Amino acid sequence: MLNITMFSKADSVKGQGVGSAYLELMRLLKTHWHDEFNVKVNRYGRSAISHYHTVNPQFYLSTFMPNRGRKIGYVHFLPETLEGSLKLPRPFQAVFNHYLISFYKRMDHIVVVNPTFIPKLAAYGIPAKDVTYIPNFVSKREFYEMTASKRERLRRQYGYATDRFTIIGTGQIQDRKGVPDFIKLARQNPDIQFIWAGGFSFGRITDGYQQLKEVVDNPPANLSFPGIVDREKLVDYYNMADLFLLPSYNELFPMSVLEAFSCGTPVLLRDLDLYRAIIDGYYQAATDVDDMQRQIDYLRQTPAALVALQEQARHAAKDYSEERLAQIWHAFYLDQAEKG
Structure with missing residues (x-):
C-alpha cells in the first residue's frame, strides 16, 4: 500500500473549481485504487507522498516537518490569475504573491491543470522538468446527459x-x-x-x-x-x-x-x-x-x-473521462513514490 496524504481546505468554501477538482480526485482514488493507495487527509504522520491542494499557512509549515515523503504541489492559480478575483490592498497582495511562489518552491514536484502554466512557473524559478501537466476531469456518474x-x-x-x-x-x-x-x-x-x-x-x-x-x-x-x-x-x-x-x-x-x-x-x-x-x-x-x-x-x-x-x-x-485520468494519476503517483 502506498501512503498518500492530501493536504487541502479546498472544500471549505463552496462554489469554487479548486474544491470540485479536489473532490473529484479523492473520489477517483477511492473508486479505482483503494486497494493500492492508502489516502489520508490533513494528517501529519509518516507518508510516502504529501499532495498539497491548497496553500494554507499550516500546510506550508508542514513542509519543514520530517517524514513528509515526496511533496507534490497542485497549482490551480498563479499571482497573475488572481487578478479580477479578489480585491486586496496592494501591500497584502504583494505579500501573498511572494508567499504563493515560496509555497510552490517548497515542493519536490508540481502538477498543473493547464500546460500554459509550465513556462510561467519557469519564469518564477521552477524548472519545467519538475512540472507535470494532468488535466481536470469530471465523473459521468455525477454529470450526465438527460433526455x-x-x-x-x-x-x-x-x-x-x-x-x-x-x-x-x-x-x-x-x-x-x-x-x-x-x-x-x-x-x-x-x-x-x-x-x-x-x-x-x-x-x-x-x-x-x-x-x-x-x-x-x-x-x-x-x-x-x-x-x-x-x-x-x-x-x-x-x-x-x-x-x-x-x-x-x-x-x-x-x-x-x-x-x-x-x-x-x-x-x-x-x-x-x-x-x-x-x-x-x-x-x-x-x-x-x-x-x-x-x-x-x-x-x-x-x-x-x-x-x-x-x-x-x-x-x-x-x-477527459474519469477512466483515462485514473490511469494517468495511478502512473504519476507510482513514479513520484519511486523518486522519493
Whole structure:
C-alpha cells in the first residue's frame, strides 16, 4: 500500500473549481485504487507522498516537518490569475504573491491543470522538468446527459419556461468570470432565459462586489441568480440549458466547462490562449461581448450548428473521462513514490 496524504481546505468554501477538482480526485482514488493507495487527509504522520491542494499557512509549515515523503504541489492559480478575483490592498497582495511562489518552491514536484502554466512557473524559478501537466476531469456518474423530456420536467420544477432558449453560466460571481458581460447579454436579449449558478464565495473582498451585488439583488426579468448550487444539483442546470456560456477573462482548466461537456451541453467561451492548449475544437470561441452576441444569434438561427457543437461537447467528455485520468494519476503517483 502506498501512503498518500492530501493536504487541502479546498472544500471549505463552496462554489469554487479548486474544491470540485479536489473532490473529484479523492473520489477517483477511492473508486479505482483503494486497494493500492492508502489516502489520508490533513494528517501529519509518516507518508510516502504529501499532495498539497491548497496553500494554507499550516500546510506550508508542514513542509519543514520530517517524514513528509515526496511533496507534490497542485497549482490551480498563479499571482497573475488572481487578478479580477479578489480585491486586496496592494501591500497584502504583494505579500501573498511572494508567499504563493515560496509555497510552490517548497515542493519536490508540481502538477498543473493547464500546460500554459509550465513556462510561467519557469519564469518564477521552477524548472519545467519538475512540472507535470494532468488535466481536470469530471465523473459521468455525477454529470450526465438527460433526455429531452427530463430536461423539460426540470425547467418546470425550477420555474423556468420550457419553450425559451436558455443560457447558463456557472461559477463565482466576480469580474474575472466575465459576469458583467453575462449581465449585458441578458439585457440585450430579453427573450432568452439567462441563469448564473454561483455566488460570492469570498464575500465583500470579491472584485466588483458592490456593482455585481446590486444586479444580483435586482436582476432583469430574464436573468436568474439561484446562488451557490450544491454540486449534486448542478447537473440539473447544465441539462436545462441550450447553451453554456463562460465569458471569463482568465481561467486555468475550468471544472464548469468539463461539467457542461459531460452533460452534452454546447459550450461558448471567450477566446483565450489557454483554452486552445487544452480543449481546442470542442467549443465555440468569441473574442468579446459583441462577438458573443453574434455567436448566440447564429446558434439560435442555425439548429444544425447547435447540434454540431453538442457533438463536440460529447467528444470532449470522452477525452477527459474519469477512466483515462485514473490511469494517468495511478502512473504519476507510482513514479513520484519511486523518486522519493
